[in-house]
Amino acid sequence: MYDVVDFILNTQLGLNSPDWVVMLISHLIVVAILFAIAPVQVLFLTYYERRAIARMQDRVGPNRVGYEGLLQPIADGVKMFTKEDIVPVSADQRVHLLAPIVTAAPVMYMFAVLPWGPNMIAVDLPTGLLFFFAISSISTVGLLMAGWASNNKFALLGAMRAVAQVVSYEIPALLSLLFAVMLTGSMSLMAIVEAQSGLFISTTDVPNIPDLGLGWFVFTPVGFLAFVCFFIAALAEGERTPFDIPEADSEIVAGYMTEYSGMKFALFYLAQYILNFLLCAITATIFFGGWQGPGIAWLVSQSLSADNPAGNPVYNVLAGMLGTFYLLAKTYAFFFVMVALRGAFPRLRIDQLMNFGWKFLIPLTMINILSAALWIAITRWGTAQGFGIIEFAGEPSNLVRWLIAFAVTLVINVAAYWFLARLNIQDHVARQAALAAGGLAVSPPRSA
Amino acid sequence: MASTSPPLPNARPSPRDLLREQLATVLPHALVTLPDDLPDLIRTADVVVHADALPEVVQFVIDHLGYGLLSDLAAVDYVEHGLFELVYRFYSIGGGGDLVIKVRVPRDQPDVPSLMAILPAAMLHEREAYDLFGIRFIGHPNLRRIYMWDEFEGFPMRKDFPKQGDNYIGEGA
Amino acid sequence: MITTDELQINIGPQHPSTHGVFRMLITVDGETVVNLEPVFGYLHRNHEQLAEVNTYLQNMPYTDRLDYFNSMANNHAYALAVEKLAGIEVPERAEYIRVLMVELTRILNHAGAVGFMINDMGAWQTPLAFGIREREKILDLFELVSGARMMCNYFRFGGVVRDLPDDFIPRLKKLMVAMPAYIDELERLLRENEILLARSEGIGILPREVAVSYGVTGPVLRGSGIAYDIRKAEPYSIYDRFDFDVPVGSVGDVYDRFLVRIEEMRQSRRILEQIIEQLPDASGGHINPKARQNVRPPVGDAYARIESPKGELGFYLVSDGSTKPYRYKVRAPSFINLTPLGDMCRGYKVADIVVILGSIDIVMGEVDR
């Protein structure tokens, strides 16, 4: 955006504006676009989910408001706005009011570091990935505030569950993303996306691979396992089925949202959907190349930039559009998976969720970090870095190194998955054997 | 659980006769002999036992006749004859017809020993009979109203309960 | 050191998963249920006393409203009771039609029960939607014969209201094609699902030894491993003419009840197949005995019971020789199956109790009467 604004203001119009004016204008434009479009299309996400899940259940879904019900989210919004705002008498009024704000505001910040296309990012923070999750952790405070301020047992229970769940699953989420930081050596989301050019093999590993924007991390065993782990953790963070325990309507009514109505409720709802959208987007960004895709590289090479002052700004716009399209397409595909999961599965119990997180997911992500380290060692390092094992048979080409790394990490990850799954299933098998044997479901009390 | 075993029930004497016969030998004091000149409505061919002996009889029925499924407990208010009749209906898991034990208690003092000590199945049945008929089950751990609210006065299924008007609603209403 | 307090929580009477206005007063220690007391009566309408001021026939539509999922089964039990009391014979074809309707009812009830149970586990409506889809097809058939989808009021003493319309059997045959596909798909979706296993295995166990003493019947009892099915144990109507198996569980937990229900749908379909095969023509007698509007049974009492989809549904009638029952008592399976609820939930988590309740499959119309 900076380049384009600079081009228009200084080159085309010849205003000779100072640097900071260009920066301010470009930032303002980006922020305006983000805040105008992002919530609206997140609003559309609710419609998307309802239609998709209806289709999965042989229904039609909302199709009355507007063409095929496209205006349904607007109608919902109007309904929310016009609803009475009820605050329980015994609620803590100020905290009750603040809670939805504290929940919803941070998720909007998360858009700041999301790369939409080549050079299309509001702020390319060097610590973007960390920022993303740090900011999202503020939302949990909002949930706690909501649960506590409502002065309702269900709300408090829901808030407790939400916080316990989000805090627990932040660990596997961050651990599974660590591999990308290790592989790219940067926490900037832009750098992570740019590292995923190539064709099934990232150009960072094998530089002479043709760049079709398909060198996604998910094609490596490390990336794939991390993707699976991260997506599961993201489901828990976004409170999606089968981890929608904090708002398990069949148990605790609506969790921390029980005592909210009207626009405050809508804010929670909006925050949740924005978070879900962003989690899908970050999944797409880190594992599926974000805006990377066929054609981007060529468009970028034709476009105007500091390196290529002869480029045509039209290509900037085209590259941006295509990149945004790729990102959104991937994001919506992941959201579809989320919806399908919601359609298919019951939810876990809170203790089962914790067991799964701590006993299965975290060990798995830890092993994955080991795999990632091995990957780097095998593909990049040599005797110079003190890791000469790979060079025992001379100077292997990058491709051979990549293949070896692929095989090694594949074996490690599959073994890890198999081992951990087996551990968990053994538990299950023992339980079932006990059940079948005599009906004594659980071991007798410990003290007896 | 083979499919080949023949159906049992029809070959045997009816459960009612069996029970009467057995009770006559084992628990003769439990049986009530009804006079012959009872009005039609309360004349019955089923086994009627003394309220006091009910737990014994039920224990016997469960242990020695195999009728362990307490299916139903119906209270009937024979207001003109001044008595409540409790119809305990047992079934055998082995199949076959019902085994009915009837207990008759005077309307003015409807006390019956609870079966909760023997069969947890009696819990809701007895609470229901208490709530709607006011039959007191001695020994029931939680004999409270089940359908009507706790402040309700009177027992709505009794025949002499007013069918109209709202003055029977307790203070809580 | 750190001590925890017990907390009392009301689940219900207005709660998404209490299947109506039902309240469970639970005492929890942390998330573990220490005690649970069911509280009823929010839907009580003194059905039994209402019946005492109505004639025998007038009570028929009220039985629809007991377990509004299975109005046909309720009709059947009541008709059987009155027929037993008054000594009324039922023509052959009417018997077949009755059994046909009740078995359809069983399928639709179990489709709904399984769906609602999975819903209570937190599935977002999908198994339920699939069940409701099949249920709709069956309800269409009910509407075709009786004129109403849920409150069928189809049975009469000594027969049914009217004969099957011409397009009933073809439509039923179509449905018979869809049914196994539906059941297979449901199994594919859920039977081995690890989340479902985690939520249902070993949860809410009602051990075999004590199941009978709690007086439970129906799928709950069979899930505990006791093959007690009134259709087999004391065959009524014409159930002794059909081949079908009685599915039983081995452990008695929620999962077993779920499996038993699924298998019962298959067995009901088997019965339906046999009915279609054997259905006699209309020559066996007039199936709508209009003349029996004013039944006046002799003095006496009668109890008739059927294997309703939820368990043993019985009607105890005492006649004083008039056109109105002197005493009318419903032995409601939903109600009696709640007897062990408190004990079954003890020791499990709060999230489990809604599942256990769902696995019992209650309808408040029947519980509160």
Add this chain to the structure above:
Amino acid sequence: MSNDTLTHSLTFTEAPAALTVVVDPTPQIARGSAVVVERRRPKAAGWSLLQGLGVVVDHWRKSFRKLDDTTQIAGTFTTEYPEERLPLPEAYRNMPILLFDDATGHELCTSCFQCQRICPPQVIHMTQAKDPDTGKPVPAVSEFIIEYDACMSCGFCAEVCPFDAIKMDHNFELSTADHSSLTVHKTDLLRPISYYQSIAPTFWAEAEASAYKKLETNKKRRPATIGIAPQMLAQLKAAHELRDDQQEATMPTTAVASAPAPATSSAAPPARSAALAASASDLPTDKAARLAAIRARNEAKAAVQAAPATASAAPAASDGGDLPTDKAARLAAIRARNEAKKAAEQAAAAEAAPTLATPDMPPTDVQPAASEQAAPPAPTVPDASLDEKAARLAAIRARNEAKKADEQTAAAGAAPTLATPDVPPTDVPPATSEQAAPPAPAVPDAPLDEKAARLAAIRARNAAKKAAQAEGE
């Protein structure tokens, strides 16, 4: 054990021999066995989850086809209600309605109190009509109230009614903000027989003969205007005014308000029947039959065009506002037809179509004598006039024409196939021609001659259809 009264303790070791009869409590199962359900384990970790996901996604994929095939389990089965409606089965019961005879307006109810007695929630209330002169009760009802708000739609009233006077309506869109409007009085309960016939043709066909017979007996016991549907009374009055000034003849407002509900539901059958008649008439190769059919169709079309849109949209309402003379004409026509039928039966005509025979249908071979026989009952209608006679004449003439065509068809030895590809057999209600009748003549301000012409057209069409059917057979 808590009861202290228990004094006797059991010692079973001394039990007599009889006690060995212990029932074996293992469940006995005949014709089948107890099967223990299999508790499966997942084959591999996560595999069953993917399988479940596959089921759901498969449904999503298949949901883009719209289905109503009940053998399928995947697809969109949704009927989008206000626009699309499921066909209601004949047996469908919603709220009770009362029937009256289309032609004369006589109510079928005789106030026998059967329904009031059987009604479980006791929402039916009626008052028996009294002869104003003698004060004696007559077999008619002066007021009839059903509390729709408390009615439980059990259908007992319709079931017990010995006169087929009370039937269950199919209209289920009863929601209203006005609670008091759900206490429905006789005027609003009354529907013409033709309406019920349109919603439940076979049911009515079963009941028709006895119902008309009983109605005839009852009519004799009713004095003058008692037991005539109020909307018909209003019509009669309106007809008198009309005769004075035809231009100002408008539909009585009461009648409009009386029966608005069934309008939409009964609007369909006539159009459909016309189409059916048309399509059926396309089949025969015989030119005469086709000509007659085309002519009839054209006439019918003209009649429909003549009808104002509003009136044709609300046939039931306009039924109420029917012109008496027209009624009379129709009545005459019906009478004539009935007579003709009798005659036909006596004649034992070979061409009568037995498979589709319903009491409504004029037999294919109407003897010329039959129409003459039809004349005598006509004078019983009080308001018979010249116009009406003309109409009747036209009707008879049209029918005769059609009959000729029919005879020609028969002579030609039509193809005996039953195949009518355009018309599924179940879709052809036997009484379509009758259904077609009410809306067309219902136009209030159409001149009488036009009425007559239209009536003739309808008759012609019916006859043409008959011919087509006869030929089909």
Add this chain to the structure above:
Amino acid sequence: MDLVVQIMFGVTGLLILGAALMVVSVRNIIHAALWLIACFFGIAMLYLLLHAEFLAIVQVLLYIGAVAVLVLFAVMLTRQIDDPDEPVLFQRWRSTLLIAVLLFAAVLVPTIYTHDWQTFTDPQPTFAGPRELGFAFMNAYLLPFQIAAVLLLAALVGAIIIAMEDQEQRRVRVLTLAEEVALRREREPSPPARSAHPQPTSSSTTPPPVPPAHEQAGEGA
């Protein structure tokens, strides 16, 4: 540019001070915890002003996302959250204040005197990036880092010990129905009075009424 930074610093400082004051002065301890979060947030902003983005983000992630949430969590579980009878300041607050001020001064005064107030150096952008922090932890500050780690471990162990229930006092967890039946089966393998029954599957093994939900450990043995 400097002016903007100064203004922002002032605002942030006010926020931090105000929030800190509220933490110690509000009655409702939940509110106190929420003010604490505001205070943490202000400190994160200070880091940002110093171009220490990484530190700022870590501050948010750890102090707000984890520490403060845990504090809130713990506080919410306590029984008395808002007691109007309790005075905000306890009785010897003057002496306490004095000690606090003295301690604060003991830290602040030497800092003020040793600091070179004349030079304002714009910190490098990589002043506290992840790489620098990592090197610092692993080189210069290795010992403090390790000590802190051991301290945290000790805290962890302590928390587990506190959370563990006393073995003697511990309530046996509630028995489920199945466990209860199994236990009963163990205790009385074959009921003697009912040995006449051939089938173990019979309904004759009806249990005594349901025992109380809680069984003490002593009873269980």
